[in-house]
Amino acid sequence: MNNSLRRLDLNLLVTLNALLAEHNVTRAAMRLHLSQPTVSVQLARLREVFGDPLLLPGPRGMRPTARADELREPLRQALEALERAVAPSSPFDPARAGQTWRIAASDYGESTILSPALAGLRSAAPGTRLAILELLPPMLARQAEQADIDLAFHISAEAPPSLQRRPLFTERYVLAGRVGHPRLKRRPTLAQFCKLDHVIVSPDGGGFHGVTDTALAELGMTRRVALSVPHFLFLASVLTSTDLVAMVPSRLVRDNDALQVVEPPLEVPGFEMLMLWHERVHRDPAHQWLREHIVKSL
DNA sequence: CACGCCTATAAAGTGTAATG
DNA sequence: CATTACACTTTATAGGCGTG
Numbered sequence: 431m432n433n434s435l436r437r438l439d440l441n442l443l444v445t446l447n448a449l450l451a452e453h454n455v456t457r458a459a460m461r462l463h464l465s466q467p468t469v470s471v472q473l474a475r476l477r478e479v480f481g482d483p484l485l486l487p488g489p490r491g492m493r494p495t496a497r498a499d500e501l502r503e504p505l506r507q508a509l510e511a512l513e514r515a516v517a518p519s520s521p522f523d524p525a526r527a528g529q530t531w532r533i534a535a536s537d538y539g540e541s542t543i544l545s546p547a548l549a550g551l552r553s554a555a556p557g558t559r560l561a562i563l564e565l566l567p568p569m570l571a572r573q574a575e576q577a578d579i580d581l582a583f584h585i586s587a588e589a590p591p592s593l594q595r596r597p598l599f600t601e602r603y604v605l606a607g608r609v610g611h612p613r614l615k616r617r618p619t620l621a622q623f624c625k626l627d628h629v630i631v632s633p634d635g636g637g638f639h640g641v642t643d644t645a646l647a648e649l650g651m652t653r654r655v656a657l658s659v660p661h662f663l664f665l666a667s668v669l670t671s672t673d674l675v676a677m678v679p680s681r682l683v684r685d686n687d688a689l690q691v692v693e694p695p696l697e698v699p700g701f702e703m704l705m706l707w708h709e710r711v712h713r714d715p716a717h718q719w720l721r722e723h724i725v726k727s728l
Numbered sequence: 729c730a731c732g733c734c735t736a737t738a739a740a741g742t743g744t745a746a747t748g
Numbered sequence: 749c750a751t752t753a754c755a756c757t758t759t760a761t762a763g764g765c766g767t768g
Binding site for chain 1: 733734735736737738
């Protein structure tokens with residue numbers, strides 16, 4: 431910022447603005463809730479600063495000089511902009527809002543969190559836009575910090591501690607396969623479970639070992655993981671078109687009529703889903719509204 | 729010319745914040 | 749905690765200017 435402003439008491443500009451609007455020191459004083467002599471003194475200092483008389487006592491009140499006329503509009507607009515910037519943020523009005531929110535989510539987050547929130551968001555805040563970005567866990571903290579994203583959904587185990595958080599729900603794993611799958615008529619035993627061919631979702635790519643395999647190992651058992659996919663959404667079509675089965679988060683399959691869902695024969699630890707955001711937007715009414723809307727839509 | 733409005737300025741008191 | 753500096757206040761005064 432230009433150094434010339436540091437030489438200037440910016441409050442003097444407020445007085446100047448009032449003076450240029452009123453062309454009258456006394457009325458400007460009333461508008462500013464100051465006494466008339468105070469404003470008179472301020473005018474004297476303004477004259478000093480600008481090296482111009484600004485307002486000259488004339489036949490009909492104070493007449494502005496050319497310099498004063500030149501200052502009036504830009505000054506008024508600048509002060510209005512300042513006032514808006516400094517004003518305590520007004521309550522968010524979703525119906526008239528037009529901002530763009532950037533949200534990082536996995537396909538799991540898209541279908542379990544965003545999908546339920548979207549219709550309500552469209553009707554409550556039709557002027558807003560949503561940009562869904564791929565969830566990149568190692569980048570989360572940095573993206574949030576640099577305002578690349580406003581909000582993210584991620585599991586609590588991997589959530590960057592630097593971000594603000596709100597738990598959305600805890601998730602558990604269920605066993606899913608196609609409707610009519612011969613081994614899923616009822617809940618399989620542990621031994622039957624281990625003989626099935628499994629699909630695993632490995633967001634990091636290519637892994638064949640997951641929490642289920644860890645839980646099995648503690649029981650001295652193993653299963654056969656025949657397919658590893660990177661996304662949850664591809665999983666659904668794989669399950670309906672093959673006899674493969676998968677341990678999946680329950681929310682992902684609860685409304686899917688094409689899938690048979692049963693309780694697994696072993697205890698597999700679930701996970702907690704968090705909504706994450708940066709301190710930067712923590713108190714912003716618009717962001718608060720969005721977060722509240724998402725929580726209510728679950 | 730008197731009246732009422734205005735500005736400019738001075739003097740003295742008050743409240744607050746920085747400073748040692 | 750007392751001192752100091754500062755900005756603002758109120759009050760008083762002088763004087764300019766248009767109006768009836």
